[in-house]
Amino acid sequence: MGFSDLNLRVLIPYLPMLGWGALRTLEISAFAIALSFPLGLVGGLMRLSDNRLARGIATVYVETVRNIPLLVVLYILFLVLPLYGIPINALTAGVLGLAINSTAYTIEIVRAGFAAIPLGQYEAARSLGLHRLQMLRLVIVPQVFRIVLPTLGNQIVSVVLGSAQASIIGVGELTYETQSIGSSTFRYFELFTIVALFYIACVQVISLLWRLLTGRAAHAPLAT
């Protein structure tokens, strides 16, 4: 086969399958993000807390998960948990694996966000007589929020890209559908080109939307 044999028309009947796969990709990514962002905030606060145990747990979690491939985490969830009597289907394992992975990175993002706030802000808040929670809520967190927003956008993108690995444990998302269509039509070149373009478009749209949605927050003056 050469470039002269390229044929996109063969793939038309398969477009709905690709569409459903794409929706599934966005769905599992959305679930994983919805799980990992709140958990990441909690973990980030744990990493910064004065409590040694909390700090230790968060640090060990981050270091462990960030140094193990996502695919290994997915295999452990999907293949090992059932051995211990915990039934898990591919979809749950996929979402959970992505969430576990993304939480570790989100914790680091949150930690870096807090670290970027000058010490003077904490001292000023304390000297105004704000207690701890007030200080966090009124002074620190609004600033942290603005710092971490762009990085969280990158994190969303990396979850969408990582979700392709869920195909390996059998989650029927875009990459999985692409492979199954490929093995029945043998039109790998056309297929992977289309899907690659789709992922590129998807990532660019997500980054753009995120910038539009958060641009206002990132540039707005802090609450008075």
Place this chain on the structure above:
Amino acid sequence: MLASGHLTNYLLLLLEGLAITLELSLGSLVMGSLGGIVLGAMRSSGWRALKAIALVYIEAVRSIPFVILLFFIFFAIPLMLDLDIPPYPAAIAALSVHCSAYMGEVVRSGIGSIPKGQWEAAASLGLPYYRIMRHIVLPQALRVMIPPTIGVYVSTIKESSLASIIGFVELLGQGMAIREANSLRNTADVLIAVAFGYFAICFSLSQVGRYVERRTTRELRQATEPTRAAIARPLVSGRPETQAVP
């Protein structure tokens, strides 16, 4: 060969897999870094066409899941060009492409982090472009680039585990083979051992990175120390430098 038993019986096989993962990663990291330097230089150059090519390459590769990149090289390209690409070259090629795009971005932002004044000062001293790069910009940029470079390396090593799905037997592939040879009885042990293998490589790499970063920033501090001391002394002692202390 993959006969059953406890972890000790197949530990050697896993270590072999670890060595193959190291080899695969090392090859990709070297090629990816070289590619990244070229891409970063293109991105920072004055030529519009070069800039645009590098931008499109970097953005495209960074927006495609690594699995798709790998499948493209392993399934699609051989079909198109009528040639046979075995798993190992396919994996190395995909990992190098992946690594080079991310490294290109690291190099670009490293060079971009050097203030324009440094360029102008060097240029006004009459230094040519390559000497400005070599003596002024790169020594400072490299320091900034250490942490993100380590990040890219760690993520490339982790992505190398995906070579197992196109049939290349590295650490994870070896683990899955052992698991199958034991009719899935030791899934948990093997996978935990594999996870530990990746952890060992990636964690030690980040620790080395942290050490190098500390070392280089300390040198930087020492280099500026005498200057700072010279400025600070008269202020601290409250009297001019030249005055003899009784």
